[in-house]
Amino acid sequence: MVNRTRLLGVARACEFLARGIVAAGALSGCTYGFVIDDNGDTVGGATVKFDTLKTSESYKGATTFGTASESVKTWNKDDPNSGGHNGLYYLNPNAHKATGDNTALNVPAGWQRVTVSKSGYDSAIFYRDHQYSQSCDIYSSLPYADAKYPVTSATSVSSGGKTPCSLENFTLSSSSTNYEKLPDMLADPRSLTDTQIATGSDCKYKDDNAVERQFTKCLRVSVGTPNVGAGDLHLLGELDSGGHAVNVRQRIYKRNSGYSEKSIPANFTFEDAAGHHHFHFKNWTKLRLRKYDASCPTQGWTNCPELKTGRKVSFCIEDIYTFESSIATGKKYACDTTTGAGGTTQISQGISVGMQDVYGKSVYGQVVDIAGLASGKYWLEVEVNPEHFMTERDYSNNLARVTVTIP
Numbered sequence: 426m427v428n429r430t431r432l433l434g435v436a437r438a439c440e441f442l443a444r445g446i447v448a449a450g451a452l453s454g455c456t457y458g459f460v461i462d463d464n465g466d467t468v469g470g471a472t473v474k475f476d477t478l479k480t481s482e483s484y485k486g487a488t489t490f491g492t493a494s495e496s497v498k499t500w501n502k503d504d505p506n507s508g509g510h511n512g513l514y515y516l517n518p519n520a521h522k523a524t525g526d527n528t529a530l531n532v533p534a535g536w537q538r539v540t541v542s543k544s545g546y547d548s549a550i551f552y553r554d555h556q557y558s559q560s561c562d563i564y565s566s567l568p569y570a571d572a573k574y575p576v577t578s579a580t581s582v583s584s585g586g587k588t589p590c591s592l593e594n595f596t597l598s599s600s601s602t603n604y605e606k607l608p609d610m611l612a613d614p615r616s617l618t619d620t621q622i623a624t625g626s627d628c629k630y631k632d633d634n635a636v637e638r639q640f641t642k643c644l645r646v647s648v649g650t651p652n653v654g655a656g657d658l659h660l661l662g663e664l665d666s667g668g669h670a671v672n673v674r675q676r677i678y679k680r681n682s683g684y685s686e687k688s689i690p691a692n693f694t695f696e697d698a699a700g701h702h703h704f705h706f707k708n709w710t711k712l713r714l715r716k717y718d719a720s721c722p723t724q725g726w727t728n729c730p731e732l733k734t735g736r737k738v739s740f741c742i743e744d745i746y747t748f749e750s751s752i753a754t755g756k757k758y759a760c761d762t763t764t765g766a767g768g769t770t771q772i773s774q775g776i777s778v779g780m781q782d783v784y785g786k787s788v789y790g791q792v793v794d795i796a797g798l799a800s801g802k803y804w805l806e807v808e809v810n811p812e813h814f815m816t817e818r819d820y821s822n823n824l825a826r827v828t829v830t831i832p
């Protein structure tokens with residue numbers, strides 16, 4: 426678990442460390458953060474590599490990346506140039522990797538895959554919607570001057586101003602401990618671009634009380650929910666004599682052996698609508714539509730209010746497509762019920778590491794109300810595990826947004 430007190434200290438480091446930077450455009454800036462271990466201690470000498478997700482790709486294939494990635498190491502406490510900033514990495518678009526090297530260390534805004542590794546620790550993959558939503562002070566001198574790190578100032582800088590910046594912290598677990606391998610769900614931004622305007626019976630859905638309703642006009646949307654964590658997401662329950670799911674829980678596997686189970690205040694309900702006929706995990710995702718304003722990803726969402734109350738959607742959770750092939754081991758979980766010991770009917774659903782579940786736009790109930798909305802651009806937003814009933818390694822990537830145009 427992340428040490429929260431330690432992270433507060435990390436957040437405050439921004440102002441002190443964002444030196445030597447000229448003002449950058451809204452879509453780029455400095456990227457920095459700490460790598461810490463499960464005890465909250467900083468990890469020096471870790472490699473942090475950013476790859477930009479191709480959001481235009483089909484969600485039905487595994488993610489692929491171009492060659493333009495940025496890689497940097499965290500400072501080591503033994504380095505005389507670290508200034509005491511053990512475990513910090515720093516990507517500055519206005520500095521150079523080394524004298525004479527004009528490569529800007531710029532991470533584009535938008536979805537990034539971040540691979541973090543260091544010997545003695547299990548490598549980990551994180552997906553983050555990377556936005557330059559913070560503002561850091563510009564100082565007139567660099568805090569460090571060693572070519573092993575991104576250090577050489579490309580331009581003279583003036584002090585007293587502000588520059589956009591983005592903080593991303595990452596946690597690594599030691600390979601020598603039997604740690605809990607937590608899952609990490611995200612909403613695949615690639616899937617949200619697969620939408621369709623519909624009316625009439627194509628806009629049917631069930632409300633929170635399982636009563637069938639219908640929007641007069643709707644946006645049908647595909648939603649993929651990958652697991653990029655250290656371990657499987659595994660949800661279990663048993664059926665009582667009335668056919669209702671009881672004892673709903675999450676099983677968390679440990680690195681070497683064993684597992685723990687945690688009851689969760691969520692439920693499975695039987696969904697009998699066309700194309701379903703199976704148990705759904707309730708409130709798996711939440712769909713929202715917001716007013717469009719280009720400034721919201723960096724300036725906050727006050728100017729982009731929700732236009733329709735977000736709607737919860739249930740899924741029968743299983744492995745459908747590979748999402749992250751570097752960690753996936755193939756399909757393991759299917760949407761079914763099995764008979765266990767003593768004739769008890771068991772519900773067992775999940776998403777294994779690197780795989781994703783997908784509910785396509787043509788599936789009953791995958792709809793967002795757009796009745797009465799003017800033509801134009803909107804933010805479509807999907808959040809997975811919106812109530813945090815399930816324990817995850819990282820909740821900062823549960824929400825994905827794309828722009829949609831309503832004709």
Ligand SMILES: [Zn+2]
Nearest residue numbers: 696701740741
């Ligand atoms: Zn279903």
